[in-house]
């Protein structure tokens with residue numbers, strides 16, 4: 591199918607029950623504008639659509655499919671449960687860890703990247719790594735501060751013949767780790783669906799007393815010399831950063847009959863050291879994706895020289 595044919599198909603679909611036009615009619619109109627008058631495809635599409643709207647005596651906002659959602663850029667996704675359209679490249683495909691998931695991976699556009707999940711039951715065509723798609727009718731989601739999009743059975747997937755230079759919306763901070771805050775280390779989260787609140791004394795603010803599920807996280811403060819940054823490590827990042835797995839943390843807590851030993855050990859091994867942390871931001875937090883320890887000795891020396899020179 592040529593590009594124009596695809597556009598013609600979509601326009602035709604919007605008017606097929608209102609007007610007596612064929613896909614060929616629509617394509618011919620588009621072709622005239624694009625090929626003879628060198629009108630950009632977008633504009634040609636709008637113009638042809640307007641013509642049919644007039645003929646059908648309809649307003650633009652009466653168009654059912656395609657016109658309902660906002661076409662968004664990835665970095666502007668900032669709320670869950672919104673229906674949006676986006677054009678994105680499949681940056682990576684990951685292994686699905688459940689039969690319910692057909693495909694999972696990372697989508698990217700000029701403004702950044704976002705995780706996507708495609709359900710098995712939605713019966714959609716397979717996405718290929720490196721290809722660019724127009725994705726209409728996807729739903730946004732959020733989990734622990736990270737946004738994602740879900741492709742569902744109403745999603746329309748269309749490969750686009752263009753490339754996208756995928757942008758990076760990550761922030762990088764270098765500084766001394768000056769605090770690991772309360773609520774770090776081995777924590778318990780509420781097990782209720784879609785509730786991931788951290789329990790305080792076995793209680794969820796929303797659901798009351800519940801049997802919590804263990805998790806690891808760190809809320810750290812990095813001081814870059816000018817300002818402080820709050821950095822959030824999820825379980826994966828915490829395990830990699832501290833070299834303590836969730837299982838090991840549980841054992842440590844069981845041996846000590848106290849969960850706070852985990853955060854204490856983490857504090858002991860990281861406080862005062864220098865790190866370079868990068869990742870996306872969420873509200874006031876930097877979400878640690880990539881953490882590298884910097885040579886603290888060199889920095890300490892440099893600071894000493896600086897101190898002497900004052």
Ligand SMILES: [Zn+2]
Nearest residue numbers: 780785794797
């Ligand atoms: Zn809860």
